[in-house]
């Protein structure tokens with residue numbers, strides 16, 4: 001099968017040589033992914049493309065990164081929402097995060113490294129570039145599997161992958177003090193197509209399953225949790241669910257996590273092959289960065305569904 005289930009969320013095993021496009025295992029894994037995304041909005045990729053040495057090195061570098069003075073970290077600003085430094089927020093006092101824009105390009109990682117370490121830091125630059133490359137490869141292969149799972153022309157996937165913009169974000173959760181709330185990050189869904197999360201072996205991240213129960217996730221080094229966000233919900237015309245997730249800090253060790261967010265560089269739109277009489281189009285095409293800006297507004301936070309409030313088509317007015 002190429003998959004097994006751990007606490008309801010399916011695991012697709014990418015370490016097997018037999019999981020090649022065209023094989024029976026591949027075809028069945030594509031269906032496992034499709035069902036998992038429709039049920040829970042997430043699945044695990046068991047993957048060894050990030051060797052344990054690189055995993056350890058990246059998380060050690062993250063400790064060094066977050067140990068930098070606050071003024072240094074705050075220099076990471078961006079005109080794109082949620083791409084800069086985030087932290088020191090009274091609603092989520094344990095949480096801090098920093099994003100690297102375009103981590104696949106040499107300039108993207110270099111620019112971020114130089115901002116944090118003006119004298120340069122080659123190991124950081126090289127390790128993060130290698131790491132981002134491995135995560136982007138996983139993003140590509142899993143997106144191909146989603147398209148195949150729905151029987152959609154792979155050329156449409158080529159076009160999505162070519163225009164995709166990536167952001168690699170790192171998260172740190174400090175330990176709560178005795179009288180402090182243990183909520184690390186409130187429950188939310190992401191705006192991305194996929195968010196690939198990779199953790200430092202410290203528990204805390206939970207996902208809401210189809211049965212509405214919160215499940216702990218597996219933070220081990222070869223487990224990559226792949227979450228669907230609003231963009232895949234729109235692409236699939238509401239077949240794929242967005243995965244609700246949150247962070248609760250119960251462990252006695254600081255939690256670090258890495259997230260690769262994929263955004264549409266062109267307009268995000270519903271796959272035409274997934275629209276028919278039975279499934280009329282539910283969303284208007286939209287610009288992903290415009291949606292990110294809308295997401296942070298009061299109007300958005302007051303709406304039942306941000307994505308529907310932003311670009312949902314009102315059926316009552318359809319002819």
Ligand SMILES: O=C(O)CCC(=O)C(=O)O
Nearest residue numbers: 171190197205245247257
């Ligand atoms: O800490 C994590 O692993 C998840 C962070 C997260 O969900 C987010 O920033 O959207």
Ligand SMILES: [Fe+2]
Nearest residue numbers: 188189190245
């Ligand atoms: Fe998230």
